[in-house]
Amino acid sequence: CWLGGNKISIAHHEQSKRHQENLTKQHLEQRKKARDKKIAEETLTSELAQINAAAAAAAAKDAALFGAASSSAALPPSTSTDIIPASTEIRGMISAPPVLEPAPKRLKESPSEEAGGSASDWEVNVDPSSGCLYYSNKR
Numbered sequence: 001c002w003l004g005g006n007k008i009s010i011a012h013h014e015q016s017k018r019h020q021e022n023l024t025k026q027h028l029e030q031r032k033k034a035r036d037k038k039i040a041e042e043t044l045t046s047e048l049a050q051i052n053a054a055a056a057a058a059a060a061k062d063a064a065l066f067g068a069a070s071s072s073a074a075l076p077p078s079t080s081t082d083i084i085p086a087s088t089e090i091r092g093m094i095s096a097p098p099v100l101e102p103a104p105k106r107l108k109e110s111p112s113e114e115a116g117g118s119a120s121d122w123e124v125n126v127d128p129s130s131g132c133l134y135y136s137n138k139r
Helices: 007-015 017-066 111-115
Strands: 122-126 133-137
Touching: 007 017
Parallel strands: none
Antiparallel strands: 122 133
């Protein structure tokens, strides 16, 4: 419905059945979104509380396992291997990451071999900065 901007058109639009139905729909949708948002926030809050409780229990278990002074004490921010006693089995599980060696470079077939020409038709040049091979045709 297009409004002409005068008071009569505006009043007619505001009082129309279709406009009233659309307003009712919009209000219901807003209430539903607000309810869903509230439920999502409550769910998130309860999940975070469960996560925090589990983390506190794990920290207490770790503190008891590693012989900390009190179970409610938090671990220091820098967790080094100094806080782990030498008698624990964890020391044997810690190892350095494997060192990967670079794969050997494969040389591509020369263009003469790919195209079926003779090797004497091509000149091989090596770029000293990158070590790449370049083939140029002598013809």
